[in-house]
Amino acid sequence: MPFTVCYVVLDSAGAAHLLDSGTDSPENRDHLSTQLLRIGVTLESVASLTCTHVHYDHIGLATWISEQNGVPIALHRFDRFDLESGAIEARFSDDADVLGERYGVPQAQRYRLSRAGAMAPPAPALDVRFIDDGEMLPIPGRSLYAVHTPGHTRGHLCFVMPEEKILLSGDHVLPDMYPGIGRGGTPPDADPVSDYLASLQRVAEYDDYLVAPGHGLPFVGLKERRTRTASHVLRRADEIRAAVTSHPQASTWEIASMIAWGGGWEALEGTRLQSALAQTRMYSVFVGGARGALEHG
Numbered sequence: 001m002p003f004t005v006c007y008v009v010l011d012s013a014g015a016a017h018l019l020d021s022g023t024d025s026p027e028n029r030d031h032l033s034t035q036l037l038r039i040g041v042t043l044e045s046v047a048s049l050t051c052t053h054v055h056y057d058h059i060g061l062a063t064w065i066s067e068q069n070g071v072p073i074a075l076h077r078f079d080r081f082d083l084e085s086g087a088i089e090a091r092f093s094d095d096a097d098v099l100g101e102r103y104g105v106p107q108a109q110r111y112r113l114s115r116a117g118a119m120a121p122p123a124p125a126l127d128v129r130f131i132d133d134g135e136m137l138p139i140p141g142r143s144l145y146a147v148h149t150p151g152h153t154r155g156h157l158c159f160v161m162p163e164e165k166i167l168l169s170g171d172h173v174l175p176d177m178y179p180g181i182g183r184g185g186t187p188p189d190a191d192p193v194s195d196y197l198a199s200l201q202r203v204a205e206y207d208d209y210l211v212a213p214g215h216g217l218p219f220v221g222l223k224e225r226r227t228r229t230a231s232h233v234l235r236r237a238d239e240i241r242a243a244v245t246s247h248p249q250a251s252t253w254e255i256a257s258m259i260a261w262g263g264g265w266e267a268l269e270g271t272r273l274q275s276a277l278a279q280t281r282m283y284s285v286f287v288g289g290a291r292g293a294l295e296h297g
């Protein structure tokens with residue numbers, strides 16, 4: 001991701017409310033402080049911190065601010081649970097045999113699973129406040145409410161500003177790329193692909209809004225973007241369905257090797273390979289091939 005957008009909403013008393021932040025790094029700390037000062041906001045005076053989801057590129061700097069000024073971070077409870085339980089990172093492993101067994105990876109190929117320099121998961125924030133679907137954020141003089149849009153993570157939230165007709169879409173809908181699905185905790189019976197498609201439908205009532213995404217520039221044309229994104233997901237599902245149907249006994253590894261990957265299957269390794277296998281498993285669940293995939297690795 002080239003950058004993450006941090007949105008600042010000023011309330012009727014002039015206090016600042018932050019929605020999402022960037023990855024925590026010394027440069028980003030400086031950058032955020034400097035940019036806030038340009039609009040007359042100090043970090044100490046930030047009145048609330050809210051995140052669309054718990055990924056480090058959205059919560060990183062919010063965690064840092066929270067530690068300094070004691071303002072809790074508002075999140076959906078599912079993301080908090082998945083962060084605390086370690087489920088967010090469970091699709092990755094540094095133990096090639098754990099993944100090898102899970103996905104039916106042949107011994108001779110397991111070396112490809114090892115990942116170097118993996119990003120550490122964000123530390124659970126000290127103080128968290130839960131936000132529910134439909135909840136209005138406590139921002140004096142502003143109307144801004146949450147919409148639960150599970151898919152990218154189980155607890156992903158979008159935020160709606162009905163008076164300004166703005167949808168803060170986090171990583172649910174992006175202008176320049178297709179968001180990853182199931183990038184949070186995925187319990188064994190979870191079907192994040194179905195959740196994601198339903199969540200794309202869920203924001204249809206904001207099709208005429210300005211979309212302010214977590215990555216990229218604000219855009220109009222939500223309906224077209226939703227449609228394209230859903231088609232991309234369904235094309236992937238068709239591909240997996242065809243592979244599962246023609247090879248009902250195949251392992252997740254074998255199914256993954258039959259479908260098209262950017263850069264080619266043979267070139268996938270490390271985190272990208274682990275992610276490809278997790279995706280294949282997830283789509284297998286979606287197309288109903290879960291039983292075969294689970295029984296045969």
Ligand SMILES: [Zn+2]
Pocket residue numbers: 001004055057058171214215
């Ligand atoms: Zn993101």
